Amino acid sequence: MSSFQQAIAAMPKEVYERLKTAVELGKWPDGSVLTPEQKENSMQAVLAWQAMHNDNPEHMTIGKGGELIMKSKSELRRQFRDEEEIMRSKLN
Template sequence: MLCLHTLNLNNFDRIWDWTVEKETIQPIFNKTCRVYRQIAHIAIKAIKEISMKLDDLLSAMTPEIYQRLVQAVELGKWQDGVPLTPEQKEYSLQAVMLWQAKNNHDPDHMTIGTNGQIAIKSKQELKAIFQSEMVAKLKPQSEE
């Protein structure tokens, strides 16, 4: 019998030298399993409710709101200059990551793609990206 942990009553006496009879342990073990199942059921129900609320939040989040949250998390302050509280920063970062996981079909370096994985580009890929975006290349003037 397995129940959210690795106790196996059939092999109990081989694993440990128990002086207590299996009949004494069995009811306690069964009650523990029932409690764990109830906790798991409650947790799954709560996760489903949270998931539905998160879906509502993400569907209401426009790309403009996403960009403002990204900027706020990166700079540590809102657009009006007011610093983010640690709680605001934490929740804003979570919202950014969730939005990326749902909507970021072409992830940049160190962002989350729709597959849920962080996109990590190689040094060569990053060089190619930044060199193609280069506006001007300045050369120092020689002193002659």
């Protein structure tokens, strides 16, 4: 196992979430913009983490084992319908 793979295997989920958000937004949490190299490296880390740890992949992502996962619209509807409702409010 390479040192990159070891680092990804030991990466806490919180760090993965921060990297994923940074790649999605193109910014670090402090608002500074990712350089092209940072974005590429962060994307590689996110995909590698998903390949090692992602047991519940989203619509289109890398699942555990490196498999590309694409959920259908009906699967996504079922997933969101089954999630707990946090709050419902009636507007005037």
